[in-house]
Amino acid sequence: QVQLVQSGAEVKKSGSSVSVSCKASGDIFRNSGIIWVRQAPGQGLEWMGGFIPMFGTREYAQKFQDRVKITADRSTSTAYMELSSLRPDDTAVYYCARVGSIAPDNWGQGTLVTVSS
Amino acid sequence: DIQMTQSPSSLSASVGDRVTITCQASQDIRTYLNWYQQKPGEAPKLLIYDAFHLETGVPSRFSGSGSGTDFTFTISSLQPEDIATYYCLQYNHLVGTFGPGTMVDLK
Numbered sequence: 001q002v003q004l005v006q007s008g009a010e011v012k013k014s015g016s017s018v019s020v021s022c023k024a025s026g027d028i029f030r031n032s033g034i035i036w037v038r039q040a041p042g043q044g045l046e047w048m049g050g051f052i053p054m055f056g057t058r059e060y061a062q063k064f065q066d067r068v069k070i071t072a073d074r075s076t077s078t079a080y081m082e083l084s085s086l087r088p089d090d091t092a093v094y095y096c097a098r099v100g101s102i103a104p105d106n107w108g109q110g111t112l113v114t115v116s117s
Numbered sequence: 118d119i120q121m122t123q124s125p126s127s128l129s130a131s132v133g134d135r136v137t138i139t140c141q142a143s144q145d146i147r148t149y150l151n152w153y154q155q156k157p158g159e160a161p162k163l164l165i166y167d168a169f170h171l172e173t174g175v176p177s178r179f180s181g182s183g184s185g186t187d188f189t190f191t192i193s194s195l196q197p198e199d200i201a202t203y204y205c206l207q208y209n210h211l212v213g214t215f216g217p218g219t220m221v222d223l224k
Contacts (some may be wrong), residue, residue, distance in 0.1 A: 045161065046215065
């Protein structure tokens with residue numbers, strides 16, 4: 001089973017950017033993509049977007065269209081999610097997950113991003 | 118954008134009870150509907166994919182049904198370890214929307 005290990009917690013100032021990484025235990029990008037989801041404290045899950053490297057296909061949720069960038073480095077089996085123009089309400093746990101032929105199945109452990117004003 | 122509604126938002130049930138959660142899509146999503154379980158401090162766990170397929174290793178007391186706009190998730194006999202929040206997710210080709218979640222606890 002593929003394991004996804006995310007980078008550590010981040011504390012950021014409003015207006016800055018954050019990059020969260022998601023390293024896979026194997027060459028998942030040969031036949032899979034990555035999606036990103038976030039969860040604000042005490043709230044539900046929110047879809048951000050995804051990327052399938054072998055097709056070069058990206059989709060971003062409209063809410064994040066102007067501020068998010070999802071990339072991947074196939075040589076290191078690592079995906080990245082960069083969120084810019086951070087606001088305090090971007091404080092959340094950010095998750096990556098693998099997508100193959102079905103729904104997102106393998107998930108990272110989550111990365112807490114805290115944004116202060 | 119496709120919107121998802123889920124009900125109830127929370128429920129209390131006893132061990133052994135049958136638990137049912139419903140999810141409704143704002144437009145026809147065929148069977149592109151999945152169910153997740155999330156426990157506090159943990160990542161979501163896929164239970165049901167494509168409306169009714171049980172993910173490998175998931176106990177058979179979990180099941181799903183439906184197509185189009187109306188979907189149902191059932192726990193046939195609630196166990197203590199099933200206490201969690203459950204989310205539906207409509208997903209197709211990198212585009213997804215979660216339902217707001219259903220918190221299940223013990224009566």
